[in-house]
Amino acid sequence: MNTEATVMKETPLQRFWSEFCESRIAVASLVVLLIIILLAALAPWITPQNPYDLAQVDVLDGKLPPGSDAYAGYTMWLGSDGAGRDLYSAILYGIRISLTVGLAAGFIALIIGTVIGLTAAYAGGRVDTFIMRAVDIQLSFPAVLIALVLVAILGRGIDKIIIALVAAQWAYYARTVRATAMVESAKEYVEAARCLALSTTRIVIRHVLPNCLAPLIVIGTVQTASAIALESTLSFLGVGLRQTEPSLGVLISNGFEYMMSGRYWISFFPGIALLLTIVSINLVGDQLRDVLNPRLKR
Amino acid sequence: MTPVIEVRDLTKRFTKRLDLAGRIAHRLGANIHEEVVHAVDGVNLSINRGEVVGLVGESGCGKSTLGRMIAGILPQTEGSVLLDGKDTASLAGPESKAAALAVQMIFQDPFASLNPRLRVEQIIGEAPLVHGYTDRSGLSDYIDDVMLKVGLDPSLKQRYPHQFSGGQRQRIGIGRALAVKPRFLVCDEAIAALDVSIQAQVLNLFMDLREQFDLTYLFISHDLSVVEHIADRIVIMYLGRVVESANTEALFADPQHPYTRALLAEVPRLDQRKRNFTPIAGEIPSPLNPPSGCHFHPRCPHVMPVCKTEVPVLEKHQAFREVSCHLDTTDSHDINNHSAQSDSP
CATH class of the missing domain: 3.40.50.300 (P-loop containing nucleotide triphosphate hydrolases)
Incomplete structure (x- = not known):
C-alpha cells in the first residue's frame, strides 16, 4: 500500500520545475526575464539619471553617440536621445513602465475574462450565446484597432492605456476559461460535488476554477507579452503614453526620426530591450504551455 | 414498509x-x-x-x-x-x-x-x-x-x-x-x-x-x-425501459424475458466451458430512433406481430417478479419450447 506512495514523493511543484528545466532555451529566457525585471525594479539606484526629472535632463546632451560623456560628468554608454536623456537610464525606466502596463493589463484582463468565461460556461443558454458572440466580434477585430479607437476616445496616460489593453484582450481569457470550465464541469468530481449538495459558487470557485488555471497561466504569459508589444505599438503611433514619461515604445518612436541621419542608437537600444523582454516572456510561456498541457505529458 | x-x-x-x-x-x-x-x-x-x-x-x-x-x-x-x-x-x-x-x-x-x-x-x-x-x-x-x-x-x-x-x-x-x-x-x-x-x-x-x-x-x-x-434483486434494463425484475436466484434459475435469457446465456460459467458463445443478434438500436412497440423486437427470437405495435407492460408475475413481454401474456408454454431450442449450444 505504501510502496506506491513512496515512489511518488516528488511534489507536483518539483515535477513541474524539473520538466520546465528540460528546455535550456526556456531556462535561459527565464534568467534573461528575471534580470530585466530586476534591472527595472532597481532602476532608481543603478542609473546615473532620472529621465523623468527635467532638472536632470540637459538638452545640450541631446543626440550624443554611445560612450560620450554627459555635461554632468557620467558616461552615456548607450548614448542619449533628442531631449538629452541618457538612453541607459531611459530604457530601464521605460521597461518599468512597459512591464507595469503589460502586467497590470494582463492581470485585469485575466480576472475580467475569467469571471465572464465562467459566467458563460455556467449560465449557459442565452447568456452564454450573448457572451460568446461578443467574444467572437471582439476577436474578429485586430487588437491594435480596438486599442487605438479606445485610446483616441479616452486620451493619453497609463490608466487609459491599461483600460484599452484590457478591452482588447479580455476575450482571449473568456474564451479559454469557458472552454476549459465546460470540459472540467462535465467530469465526475464536479458531479460528486453536486451530489454532496455543495453550492454552485463553491463548486465553481473551489473545484472548477483551480483546474482551469493551467491554460490560464499560459494565455496570461503570452497575452502579457502581447500587451507590452501593443502598448509599444500605440506609443510608437503617438497615441500611447506621454513624451515626459517615456515607455520603450515612446523611446523607439522618438529615435525613429533620426534613424536616417545615422543616429541609430536612439531607436536601436530601446528596440533591443523591447525585443528581449517580449521574446523571453514568450519563450517562457511556450515552455509553460508544453509543461502544463496534460496531453503532452510523458 | x-x-x-x-x-x-x-x-x-x-x-x-x-x-x-x-x-x-x-x-x-x-x-x-x-x-x-x-x-x-x-x-x-x-x-x-x-x-x-x-x-x-x-x-x-x-x-x-x-x-x-x-x-x-x-x-x-x-x-x-x-x-x-x-x-x-x-x-x-x-x-x-x-x-x-x-x-x-x-x-x-x-x-x-x-x-x-x-x-x-x-x-x-x-x-x-x-x-x-x-x-x-x-x-x-x-x-x-x-x-x-x-x-x-x-x-x-x-x-x-x-x-x-x-x-x-x-x-x-x-x-x-x-x-x-x-x-x-x-x-x-x-x-x-x-x-x-x-x-x-x-x-x-x-x-x-x-x-x-x-x-x-x-x-x-x-x-x-x-x-x-x-x-438481492436484479433489474434488467433495455433501451430506457425495465424489461425484467426478479430476485437474484429466481432470475438466474428461470429468466423470463427473452433479453434476460440472452444476457444470461453469455455469462461465462465453469460448468459450461465448452459451449460456443453466440452474441445477441444485431446491434442495440439507437435511442434516437427506438423501434416501435417492444424495443427488443428487432433482436428477439420469439418476435410476434403484436410486439411491433404494442408496448408491453411490466406485469407482476409472482411476488418480486416483474416481466415486460407479450409472450407471457399470450402463451407462456410456448416460450419454454422455443427457448429450449434456441438456448441449446
Whole structure:
C-alpha cells in the first residue's frame, strides 16, 4: 500500500520545475526575464539619471553617440536621445513602465475574462450565446484597432492605456476559461460535488476554477507579452503614453526620426530591450504551455 | 414498509436543440430537426431498506442516467423520485438538502471522480464541514474516522489523489460519500474500472459498510456475474425501459424475458466451458430512433406481430417478479419450447 506512495514523493511543484528545466532555451529566457525585471525594479539606484526629472535632463546632451560623456560628468554608454536623456537610464525606466502596463493589463484582463468565461460556461443558454458572440466580434477585430479607437476616445496616460489593453484582450481569457470550465464541469468530481449538495459558487470557485488555471497561466504569459508589444505599438503611433514619461515604445518612436541621419542608437537600444523582454516572456510561456498541457505529458 | 427509494414513471429525454443555422435550414426544408434521446422511458422501481438492487443492461440503455436522476445529479424530465415516501422535488430548504445528502453516488472512474487539486482530507472533509457534521476543531478526527472505515491509512490524508492506486482512490470516493452519512448509495459501475484482484476487495468493503451503516444500494453494472454475488434483486434494463425484475436466484434459475435469457446465456460459467458463445443478434438500436412497440423486437427470437405495435407492460408475475413481454401474456408454454431450442449450444 505504501510502496506506491513512496515512489511518488516528488511534489507536483518539483515535477513541474524539473520538466520546465528540460528546455535550456526556456531556462535561459527565464534568467534573461528575471534580470530585466530586476534591472527595472532597481532602476532608481543603478542609473546615473532620472529621465523623468527635467532638472536632470540637459538638452545640450541631446543626440550624443554611445560612450560620450554627459555635461554632468557620467558616461552615456548607450548614448542619449533628442531631449538629452541618457538612453541607459531611459530604457530601464521605460521597461518599468512597459512591464507595469503589460502586467497590470494582463492581470485585469485575466480576472475580467475569467469571471465572464465562467459566467458563460455556467449560465449557459442565452447568456452564454450573448457572451460568446461578443467574444467572437471582439476577436474578429485586430487588437491594435480596438486599442487605438479606445485610446483616441479616452486620451493619453497609463490608466487609459491599461483600460484599452484590457478591452482588447479580455476575450482571449473568456474564451479559454469557458472552454476549459465546460470540459472540467462535465467530469465526475464536479458531479460528486453536486451530489454532496455543495453550492454552485463553491463548486465553481473551489473545484472548477483551480483546474482551469493551467491554460490560464499560459494565455496570461503570452497575452502579457502581447500587451507590452501593443502598448509599444500605440506609443510608437503617438497615441500611447506621454513624451515626459517615456515607455520603450515612446523611446523607439522618438529615435525613429533620426534613424536616417545615422543616429541609430536612439531607436536601436530601446528596440533591443523591447525585443528581449517580449521574446523571453514568450519563450517562457511556450515552455509553460508544453509543461502544463496534460496531453503532452510523458 | 415504505421503500427507501421509489421511482415513479421516471423519464429523461435529452433534446439537442437546433442552432440558428439549423433552424434556418429546417425552415428551408432541409432534413434537419431536433434530436430527442429517450435515455430513460417511464421507469418504475422501488427499493426497500437494506436491499441491494442490481441494475443491469448494455451500455447506452440508460442505467447510468437512471442512477444519476435518483442521486439528484440530473433533473428528470418527467416522473418523480420518492425518498421515504416523499417526493424529493417537493422538498425545500433543509429538508431538500437532507434528502440530497441521504442519497450519494459512487462513480465508475476513480481518476475523474476525484478533484486532482485537492488533498484527500479536503476531498473527504469539505462536505461534512460545509453541512455542519463537524466543526473545524473536530474535522481532523472526523476525517481519520472516515478513512479508517473505508480501509485507508489516515496518515495519508495530506496526499493528492494521483499518489494513490486505483483501488485506494475508489476507497477515497466511497469515503467522500460516507462522510455525509448517507442511507442510500448509487454505485455506478463502481468496480468496473478496477483490477480484478481489487474488485473483490472493494465489493467486500461495500458489503461490510452495508451492515455497519444500514445502507441500501443500487448497484449499476453491465456485468451480471458481479451483480449476482451481491444483489438481492436484479433489474434488467433495455433501451430506457425495465424489461425484467426478479430476485437474484429466481432470475438466474428461470429468466423470463427473452433479453434476460440472452444476457444470461453469455455469462461465462465453469460448468459450461465448452459451449460456443453466440452474441445477441444485431446491434442495440439507437435511442434516437427506438423501434416501435417492444424495443427488443428487432433482436428477439420469439418476435410476434403484436410486439411491433404494442408496448408491453411490466406485469407482476409472482411476488418480486416483474416481466415486460407479450409472450407471457399470450402463451407462456410456448416460450419454454422455443427457448429450449434456441438456448441449446
